Amino acid sequence: MSIVGLEKNTGKTECLKYVLDRLPVQTKRIAVTSIGIDGETVDQVTRTQKPEIVLRKGMYFGTSETHYRQRRLVSELIDVSDENTSLGRVVTARALTGGKILLSGPSSASSLRRWMSDMRRLGIDLVIIDGALSRMSSASPAVSQSMILATGAAYSANINTLVSKTAHVVDLVNLELTSEKNCDTLSQLDKGLWFIDKQGELHTLDTMTSLSKDIHFQGMEDCETLYVAGALVDGFLEKVRKNKNLKQVELVVRDFTKIFVTPQQFRLFIKAGGRISVLQKSKLIAVTVNPTSPSGYVLDSDTLCARLSEAIRLPVYDLIKNNG
Amino acid sequence: MQLKNVIDSPCGLRFMLDKLELQSGFARRWLLDSPMMTQGEEIVAAYDILHQFDTFIREVDKTYIDTLLFRLQGLKDIRTTIKNLHNQAVLDDIELFEIKHLAILATDVAKLLDKHGMADVVKIPALDKVIDILDPDGMKIATFYIYDSYCAELKDLRADMRQHPENQDDLMLQASELEEGVRKDLSKQLHPFAADIEQAQIALAQIDVNMAKAIQMREMGLVFPILSHDASSQYESMFHPQVKEALATHGRDFQPVDITYAMQPTLITGANMGGKTVVLKTLTLCQLLFQFGFGIPAAAARIAVKDEIYFCIGDEQSVEKGLSSFAAEMKNIDAVIKASRMNKRILALIDEPARTTNPTEGAALVSALLKVLSGKDMSLVMTTHYDIASSEARRLRVKGFENGEMDYQLVEVQDGEVPHEALNIAQSLGIDSEWINMARSLLGASPQPV
Known part of the structure; x- marks a missing residue:
């Protein structure tokens, strides 16, 4: 499953956090990675706060050498790939305690696919991909079966534009399969x-x-x-x-x-x-919204969720608000 | 000279490398970095190892071979880590993991080979002690972290962390200091094994390369050469794998060629399209394959070792650099002449020298080249279309066009007469008859019916 943001600061990382907190780690083997460089503590583009990912004990993860060295959890190394990213090679490990990590995984869709087939060999049940900005390729059905779409005021501060632009993406994701x-x-x-x-x-x-x-x-x-x-x-x-x-x-x-x-x-x-x-289709599971734009502009959360839900006929969640 | 320096020789060496099914990127790098062998004993020893791998893959069960090949895929390039270990640096978790991974891999591969009496063919140093250091709980799996059992205090701290996640950041900081102490200690314990670890990595690459070469020999029908103890080389049914494959895709067969050459210059003449250039390409390819220890594309081969190999062919790259084709060619041949005065064993293969200039001067240049190079410590094989009066050279001729078919075999001839088949061949290609007949009448021959 991939989590894709339509723009930076649409709450993608919040969404990932929300999902990770609720997965049954005791019964399923779960692996998390990100495509490309992502997961800086402070967003490099807009200088807004960006949370590290909190992993739970038993979760597998793929990140770069650089970020692995900065991890704040105890973890067991399982593999080091041959492929180099700008932050070093991709390291695969399993969390032995809960803790924080910056995610920065394989840098292209094809190396991501290779990493995922390695995960299959390790008996992983579910891979969650944190799709980076403008890397829609990680949401391609060639890579992931399902997706969550994060949208918000950062994508457009006008509620009508935001709804129609988001609905367009949803329409594309939901296109019918051919015969x-x-x-x-x-x-x-x-x-x-x-x-x-x-x-x-x-x-x-x-x-x-x-x-x-x-x-x-x-x-x-x-x-x-x-x-x-x-x-x-x-x-x-x-x-x-x-x-x-x-x-x-x-x-x-x-x-x-x-x-x-x-x-x-x-x-x-x-x-x-x-x-x-x-020819291939991903299943869109849900759409999340972040009504706050990095410039500080805030849309009304309830109106936004209702309008968007009506337009796309799918559940829409404001995770920050609902998560307290 | 390393393999990577000659990989793009126009003789088609890259094709052989591309068809070599290596399991790891490290083995490929190691192979490309390997130097050309110029000592007979060295080459014989390399083929002796390859011979044993060849027997091994022929005789041992395929599932077993597949297991070995699959394991070799795990070979990684950890030269930087090994260098850090040599330099007594404190290794981090990733580096320690890499060493453990390599040690377990080396031990597994050694066991697999030992079962079939192959342990002594390529020696892998025993790394049991390295594994013991990095596997304190005896789990025998290739994963790694700073285990609790390295340090009792660390173990307690981590237990604390689980009990009191609210203090995690504080405890983490204390733990990281203890972990660094463990790393320091582990690096110190591992330091004496640095050379063995390095050797194990190379041995695994060597096994990967030999397995791939042996498999390639079987797939392409290559043979083991015999080392020639004089300066002569001899090939029976020699073929060029890349040309053969290209012909096969058009449903055509490659006609193998027999050829021998020694110290006397060899001059190959023959019709256009008679495969003269392919003969030179194949001779160059075979010589390089021999000195890098690959199987040879022939039914049998006896080859003399050379210090330097020159293949001069119309070089498009020099033309791209702005040199005219004539200038590029002259410079290449000039290098051969200079090298021939350096007291080295040389093989020079020259394709139609001076072909782009006028026939009078061209023929003079070729005759003079034969005189200059004969008597030197070198084997020279040269193709030409010119009539060369030379007592120095031995002459081979492509049999040529017979009954509408090209016979690519080489036959030894005495006279210097070059074949006059260009017009017949042009005609068989369906080239405009007005042109060809005009040429015939200029030569004083009667026009032939189309």
Whole structure:
């Protein structure tokens, strides 16, 4: 499970703390790590207070050598990876007492995946990933099965904007899975643009990415499914929407982290009857809010939770308020 | 010269390295840092070890081999830690963990090899005492922390910590002082074993490399060479693994070649596309593989040791550096001539020298080169398209184009006449007939029907 913040200071670390405090360490093997450099005691960008993570006895964790040396708990070393991050190699250990630690784990999604397969070998039941700023990749279903999204006044201080921007992300995370048949045909294709016609035949488009300026949808009258293996961007979505041959087409992307379109363009596409689906999906468990922005501006917590919950049809929690 | 200095030689050595399935990054680094062997005994000893690993992987059960390979994946590069230990620094928890991890790994691998009588092939120093120091509770697992049993006072403090979490920060500070004392003591106890630990790490890399080489020999069909005691080298059915693989993807076979050379300069002539350059590439590759102790791509090979190996081929990199292709080539060959005066055993493989200049001067340069280099302590194999009148050189010729097929075999010929097959070959490639026929009529031959 990954915990992702839409912006710095949206309460992601608070959320992680909240979750860790409530997990059944006696019955489950739990490991915690972070992607990239995170977990400084004071936030390096905005200079606001940032809590260390408190681990409970028995929890496994992955952090950098530098932060391991600064730990304030007794822990047993299990592994030191070959991969170097800016804070040294990634160290895996098990907490023998409760205590505080700064988390800074593997620095890329692929090294994170390697670390997670090591955890599987250790018999870990649940890995929790503290996703760093703008590292949506850690929430990719290729890495984690489920996620918690942290949003708040730091993302936008205007309640309407905050609700609509957050709802957009939630819409993307909740995109439907495509059919199993499409999945089988498409999941091995890791680059390029492809389409499947009415006869179920797979064709490739000459253009490699959706970023290209000269995309022609020729010979695609029979197209049923259009697959973008890489990033999906505004211009491409607009072209699909305006092409009359592609009105009934199902647009497929690998997962929501590959979608880089503005809420406006996305809404226009859906309104025009367009369909977008994904090959892989993460389960969104909950959304948390931090109504306080680092500049000191505070939104009304109850209104915010209610408005957001209504927009996304999912439970929304203000953990700081509810946690006293 | 280390392997990493020649890895990008145009002979295709990198391909062999890329196909070598090493289990650990440390073994790869160790291999790349290894020096080229220039002593016959040294090379024989290296092949003797490889021979035993070759027998080992052929005779021992596969699950057993897989276990050993899997264990070798745990080999880490802990040279910095070992250096700190040598320098009597106080090691931190991570460094102590690394040493314990290596000691347990070395002991496990030694046990696995010992079961099949392989313990003496690559000696791994016994590190039981190191394990004892770092495993006070006798758990025999490769994890580490400053155990309670190192220090009674520390044990009490930690118990206190669990009882009174509210005092944690205070107690933690006291505990960290005691822990530092334990680390100091452990580092002192471990210091005498620094050399053994270092040796164990190298031995494990050596085992990894030998296993990988032995497996590669089997997969690519490579052979053990015989050390030649004179200056002559001899290959039967020699092939180039990378070219062979590339041909196989097009459904074609590589035709192996027999070749012998000694101190007399060898001149290879033959039609275009007759594989002359591939012969030089393969000879270079084989010589390097030999002096770094790899299997040789041939059915049989007897190879002489050299101090220096020169492979001169149209070098695109020099052209990128701004040198003309002629200038780059002249500089390369110049280095060979200079080296030939240094009293060293040299192998020089030169592909079509002076080919980019006019044929009159080109042929003169090649003839003169043969005269300058003959009689030196060197083996020279050179390809050319020029008619060279030379009494110094022995001549080999690619059999060439017969019945619409290329025969890549080399045959010894007496005269200096070079084959005139360029037009036939161009025609078989479907090149414009007006052009080819015009060339024929200029040569005074009658045009051939298409």
